Amino acid sequence: MTLLYEVAAVGSPGTHLLAIGVGYYPHLLGGDRKLADRPLGLKQLTSPPVSIQALLNWFFAPLLAPGTIGFVNPNAPLASVAALTSAPQPVAITTPNGVVNLQAATRQGIQDAFDAWLLRLKGHADNIGVLYFCGHGITVADHYLLAEDFGHNMNQPWVNAFDISTTIRALEREVPGAVYYFIDACREVSREMAVTLRADPNPLLPLDFDKKVIRRSVTAVFATGEGDLAYAPKGGKVSRFTSALICAMSGFCGVKPPGGTTWNVDGESISNAIRQLLEYEALETPDLTGKGKQVSEQLVQGSPMPLLRLASAPKVKVRLDLAPTHRRADYELYLLSAKGVRVAQVQLDKVFRVELPRGFYEVGAQAPAGGWPPVVHLEEELVPPIYPLILQSQP
Amino acid sequence: MTQLTVHLAYRPLQSNRRPGAHRDMFLPVKALDEDGSILTEGAAGLGQPALLSIPDATAQVFVRLTWPSGRSQTQRISLDGGGDAELTFTDESLSSNEWAAWAIPRLNARNPLSAARGDIDLNLQRFDNVWLRLWRLHDGVWQQAPMRPDSTYRNGAAWQLDLTLEETAWLLQLGGSKVPWRFVSLPGGGPARVLFTPKDSSDHRSEPLEVVVTSFRSDAETLLEFLARDSMRAADALACSQSLAHHLFAEKFEDPISAVAGAYYSLRGGDWERIPRHWYENLSRNFRWLPDASIVHCVRLLREGAGSGSSNQSPFELLEQSLQQGWPVFEEGVALLQEAAATLRQVTRSHDSIVFKQVQALRTAKSWAGAATSFFGDKPDMPTSMQWVGMPNAPRRLRLDPPLSATIRDKGPKDREMLGPSNKGIASTTDLKRQLSKSRRRLRPASPSRVAGKLRHEGLENSEMIGSSDKRIVSNISLKRRLTTPQRSFGPASPFRVTGKLRVEGHEDREMISSSHKRTVSITSPKRQLTPPRRSLRSASPYRVTGKRIERSKPAKIRAAEDDEFLLGSIKR
Numbered sequence: 001m002t003l004l005y006e007v008a009a010v011g012s013p014g015t016h017l018l019a020i021g022v023g024y025y026p027h028l029l030g031g032d033r034k035l036a037d038r039p040l041g042l043k044q045l046t047s048p049p050v051s052i053q054a055l056l057n058w059f060f061a062p063l064l065a066p067g068t069i070g071f072v073n074p075n076a077p078l079a080s081v082a083a084l085t086s087a088p089q090p091v092a093i094t095t096p097n098g099v100v101n102l103q104a105a106t107r108q109g110i111q112d113a114f115d116a117w118l119l120r121l122k123g124h125a126d127n128i129g130v131l132y133f134c135g136h137g138i139t140v141a142d143h144y145l146l147a148e149d150f151g152h153n154m155n156q157p158w159v160n161a162f163d164i165s166t167t168i169r170a171l172e173r174e175v176p177g178a179v180y181y182f183i184d185a186c187r188e189v190s191r192e193m194a195v196t197l198r199a200d201p202n203p204l205l206p207l208d209f210d211k212k213v214i215r216r217s218v219t220a221v222f223a224t225g226e227g228d229l230a231y232a233p234k235g236g237k238v239s240r241f242t243s244a245l246i247c248a249m250s251g252f253c254g255v256k257p258p259g260g261t262t263w264n265v266d267g268e269s270i271s272n273a274i275r276q277l278l279e280y281e282a283l284e285t286p287d288l289t290g291k292g293k294q295v296s297e298q299l300v301q302g303s304p305m306p307l308l309r310l311a312s313a314p315k316v317k318v319r320l321d322l323a324p325t326h327r328r329a330d331y332e333l334y335l336l337s338a339k340g341v342r343v344a345q346v347q348l349d350k351v352f353r354v355e356l357p358r359g360f361y362e363v364g365a366q367a368p369a370g371g372w373p374p375v376v377h378l379e380e381e382l383v384p385p386i387y388p389l390i391l392q393s394q395p
Numbered sequence: 396m397t398q399l400t401v402h403l404a405y406r407p408l409q410s411n412r413r414p415g416a417h418r419d420m421f422l423p424v425k426a427l428d429e430d431g432s433i434l435t436e437g438a439a440g441l442g443q444p445a446l447l448s449i450p451d452a453t454a455q456v457f458v459r460l461t462w463p464s465g466r467s468q469t470q471r472i473s474l475d476g477g478g479d480a481e482l483t484f485t486d487e488s489l490s491s492n493e494w495a496a497w498a499i500p501r502l503n504a505r506n507p508l509s510a511a512r513g514d515i516d517l518n519l520q521r522f523d524n525v526w527l528r529l530w531r532l533h534d535g536v537w538q539q540a541p542m543r544p545d546s547t548y549r550n551g552a553a554w555q556l557d558l559t560l561e562e563t564a565w566l567l568q569l570g571g572s573k574v575p576w577r578f579v580s581l582p583g584g585g586p587a588r589v590l591f592t593p594k595d596s597s598d599h600r601s602e603p604l605e606v607v608v609t610s611f612r613s614d615a616e617t618l619l620e621f622l623a624r625d626s627m628r629a630a631d632a633l634a635c636s637q638s639l640a641h642h643l644f645a646e647k648f649e650d651p652i653s654a655v656a657g658a659y660y661s662l663r664g665g666d667w668e669r670i671p672r673h674w675y676e677n678l679s680r681n682f683r684w685l686p687d688a689s690i691v692h693c694v695r696l697l698r699e700g701a702g703s704g705s706s707n708q709s710p711f712e713l714l715e716q717s718l719q720q721g722w723p724v725f726e727e728g729v730a731l732l733q734e735a736a737a738t739l740r741q742v743t744r745s746h747d748s749i750v751f752k753q754v755q756a757l758r759t760a761k762s763w764a765g766a767a768t769s770f771f772g773d774k775p776d777m778p779t780s781m782q783w784v785g786m787p788n789a790p791r792r793l794r795l796d797p798p799l800s801a802t803i804r805d806k807g808p809k810d811r812e813m814l815g816p817s818n819k820g821i822a823s824t825t826d827l828k829r830q831l832s833k834s835r836r837r838l839r840p841a842s843p844s845r846v847a848g849k850l851r852h853e854g855l856e857n858s859e860m861i862g863s864s865d866k867r868i869v870s871n872i873s874l875k876r877r878l879t880t881p882q883r884s885f886g887p888a889s890p891f892r893v894t895g896k897l898r899v900e901g902h903e904d905r906e907m908i909s910s911s912h913k914r915t916v917s918i919t920s921p922k923r924q925l926t927p928p929r930r931s932l933r934s935a936s937p938y939r940v941t942g943k944r945i946e947r948s949k950p951a952k953i954r955a956a957e958d959d960e961f962l963l964g965s966i967k968r
Binding site for chain 1: 429738
């Protein structure tokens with residue numbers, strides 16, 4: 001089944017999600033069907049089915065258990081969810097309508113789901129669309145994403161891929177509201193592929209040049225920069241990018257505009273948060289520094305139309321350290337909010353990690369036993385999603 | 396409401412104003428409550444304070460001023476006493492860096508120049524052999540121009556050059572033994588200033604040297620710096636304050652470069668339709684030398700759609716016109732080139748057009764220089780993702796094409812999978828590394844082999860053959876011999892590329908080296924210089940695609956003057 005959830009909300013805007021996760025590629029390396037003529041070194045993926053599950057669970061969470069963290073937007077509530085995934089084993093999702101097995105993400109299946117999603121999305125001028133993809137991707141002339149049956153047709157290997165770059169451009173002329181794209185795939189550039197394989201997959205929607213651009217907002221966040229790779233932990237875990245995306249949406253970004261009553265998560269907020277959370281992961285995981293580091297990239301155009309509207313202030317992952325490290329155990333590391341709330345780590349020889357609401361704080365370190373001078377930073381603004389600081393103990 | 400006046404006392408930045416310009420630098424300011432909710436926002440200029448209206452019940456506000464670099468300054472002010480209030484932002488780091496102060500707001504907050512110290516020593520001597528070349532577009536041909544700075548500066552943390560550039564496209568090329576060769580676009584039509592400082596970021600993609608460019612248009616450049624970093628809220632605060640973007644565009648005849656900044660903002664945001672189309676037409680018609688003017692007009696027409704427009708100009712012609720005049724001055728223009736090419740490629744269905752390939756090449760070769768366009772490559776008309784280091788006469792590859800790099804990386808940490816090509820099935824990494832080292836050693840600097848007929852994909856086995864087959868590649872002995880000849884300086888000109896599966900293409904070695912030689916340094920005849928721009932555009936790439944085979948096309952039109960490099964080390968304190 002593709003359409004997992006739909007609310008008939010005639011005359012009012014809603015948010016429409018289309019999620020695609022492709023981990024099983026029968027015609028690529030390690031697949032169980034005839035190997036594609038040119039598999040391009042692509043193999044099976046274990047992360048996409050798990051990643052899409054995590055994302056769908058996050059979107060459904062408040063509907064299944066009110067009050068839990070998940071999708072919230074009173075101005076454009078969740079109106080429909082469609083999903084496809086390809087994995088060696090069926091993937092089941094718990095929806096408000098019960099447990100549903102997801103349909104395979106073949107090229108035709110993706111096209112059918114996209115067409116239906118687009119129809120729903122065009123139903124109201126203030127609708128918000130979300131298109132999520134996790135699987136293999138290649139950048140040639142544009143960014144191409146591969147469906148499950150990629151390589152099935154020996155003579156036309158690209159017929160079962162699609163051009164997401166052109167799809168984004170085409171949708172700008174069809175959808176008046178906002179569309180968010182989260183593309184969790186590699187963006188390796190290979191002109192060799194373009195030339196020798198005649199890579200030219202169709203977009204999901206042809207670009208109609210007769211129409212003008214009507215979109216108000218478009219945000220496309222790519223898991224990695226052009227020419228770079230996206231990663232996922234081995235062993236069937238949620239990919240780095242999807243982890244960062246879910247974390248960002250779970251209250252680790254948002255701005256309350258002048259006169260506003262909610263903390264709004266728009267394209268700039270979420271793309272910035274994803275990038276910083278990926279950096280934070282690299283900071284916390286020394287193995288990921290250097291070349292293995294993943295840096296997301298984004299396209300943000302138009303006027304902001306928030307994806308989420310949160311009632312409470314976003315949180316910040318604080319990572320407070322003190323240098324030189326051999327003095328850490330002598331100090332109390334603390335944060336004192338402008339409202340007077342104080343949190344501290346007292347004389348422990350480790351990094352102080354804590355999650356706090358955004359806002360203004362005094363951040364410092366003091367040695368209760370004396371001997372070392374205090375270190376104080378006044379009027380520090382903790383801006384989501386992360387606040388890493390190393391206090392310097394002088395001399 | 397309580398009126399809060401926010402002054403900006405960054406006096407050292409006042410010298411960064413272009414003669415005759417009406418506006419100084421503005422920076423976005425926000426008044427926030429203790430939770431970080433935005434109460435109000437605006438922009439403070441050097442001569443014009445921001446006037447912020449604060450709700451009456453507010454006891455205290457935090458006023459935050461943001462630089463394009465992301466660095467911010469915050470001041471707390473109590474409003475308990477009632478009545479209006481004011482505050483002033485100053486910065487010691489600016490005053491301690493007289494001639495470099497203009498660049499500090501654009502550099503990473505951790506950059507040593509941002510420290511309020513005048514005695515910084517970043518060991519700049521290690522970059523003394525970094526070379527610079529200046530390129531200008533003349534009659535559609537990139538020519539190396541003598542580098543004669545009006546003035547130079549140097550301290551322990553940065554170098555700076557002042558140049559005066561005529562109205563055409565300009566590129567500054569830099570490179571060194573550890574500095575990848577890249578180009579940075581300079582705005583023509585007046586004075587330009589370029590600052591170099593060691594990198595200030597831990598991002599593995601950042602380059603050893605940061606390059607910051609100004610043409611003394613503080614207002615327009617600040618707006619573009621925010622756009623380049625996707626800081627739309629800050630850009631909105633600037634642009635809405637004083638209707639900055641609109642004014643910049645409106646004054647296009649006085650300052651077309653500032654006008655394209657206004658156009659870029661309007662196309663990035665949602666109000667591109669509010670700017671009359673004839674403004675774009677006037678800009679592209681009257682300032683053809685400015686590539687950005689044509690591309691903003693092109694994208695404006697494309698967004699209107701063919702069904703609603705009555706323009707006499709074709710978007711495709713405008714795209715061509717833009718590329719004939721060089722590369723966009725600003726990075727925002729590269730994104731619009733992509734948008735235009737992606738749209739027109741679908742419309743024209745001519746995927747093999749050299750125009751689209753040029754845009755694709757630029758996209759894949761992009762580097763970072765803030766709002767200025769920057770790309771990797773060895774020739775101004777040939778952006779490439781392949782990176783070169785070394786002196787101009789002794790280049791060597793630093794980075795291979797990504798697919799091959801991916802194969803190597805795939806043997807890295809085993810705890811992750813890649814959502815894209817890994818090419819693991821093609822060759823073992825150990826073998827590939829060995830192959831790579833052989834390839835580099837044997838094939839440098841310009842030793843293409845010939846693959847007759849259609850292009851061939853070659854894995855390890857073929858790669859081994861590359862090193863052992865005299866027929867397909869020169870022997871080590873003969874290569875060594877050639878390396879002693881002056882031709883070795885033309886390595887980057889080689890059409891040899893290593894991709895996911897090793898690929899070799901081109902002509903016989905002897906022919907290719909000769910061809911490379913011509914392409915790099917032959918002095919283009921006067922007749923060729925007068926070739927119409929469009930023709931020169933088509934021949935700008937040394938490759939043309941016919942069916943599945945890539946062939947060398949005519950040599951690119953580049954005039955280079957050897958031994959005309961400018962060394963950073965020649966700039967003295």
